[in-house]
Amino acid sequence: MQQFSFDNRITDWVVESRHEPLTSIVHLVTVFGDTLTLTLVVIGVLVLTWLSNRIDLSALIVLGAISAYVMMLILKVTFARPRPPVEDRLIDVGGASFPSGHAMLSTVVYGLTAVIVFRLFPRVRARSAVLLWAPGLVVLIGLSRVYLGVHWMSDVLFGWIFGILWLVLCLFAHDQLIRRPALLRVGTKRSVNVSARSAPEPGRRVAGRFAKPTSPQREAAPQPEATPLAEPKSGTDQGTSSPS
Secondary structure (H helix, E strand, O other): OOOOOOHHHHHHHHHHHOOOOOOHHEEEEEEOHHHHHHHHHHHHHHHHHOOOOOHHHHHHHHHHHHHHHHHHHHHHHHHOOOOOOHHHHOOOOOOOOOOOOHHHHHHHHHHHHHHHHHHHHHHHOHHHHHHHHHHHHHHHHHHHHHHHOOHHHHHHHHHHHHHHHHHOOOOOOOOHHHHHHHHHHHHHHHHHHHHHHHHHOOOOOEEEEEOOOOOOOOOOOOOOOOOOOOOOOOOOOOOOOOOO
């Protein structure tokens, strides 16, 4: 896959416009899209959601980041687009150019982070404008790759597009599992049913022995009734006369 015509024009303009201190700032910005930085972000969000007892959100950030990384590798191998010329690069990188891994993965990781923080903290929901840092940072990371000469502009554009699509897919899958929790209990119900069916019936021979039937609870023996004491006889019955 070859670059588009506007890619060459943008790259030429960027190379001619480089200057300090902008170059140093761009070097710092692009670090926020490195694999190590994104991994630390995922670990931090994982700990935060785990302490908040939201295991579903923990799975969302971990599985979303890992699946996005795998998808990015598949796309790079599929399109196999070469990077811009080496003489235009300010850093040394290898591999295919399309799509930009920094743009795609930062969109997924920082996008999921913003959504999770929004769902966990009521104060953030009351001031949702603070979450604009996420798309702003993603845009800066993508542009930094063009400035450094390691990606064509179309690499970054499609990296954002693929990242947004994967972000939406992860959120949709998470919402479906939350709304239909029975899907998460299918394996549990199946194992319980199998255990119930495999239990031996009373009196059935199992592995050379008979299953002992459960003995009914013995009824309590009736207590003997107490015999009433004999009443004493009156004086006339004993043959004695009462005094006059």
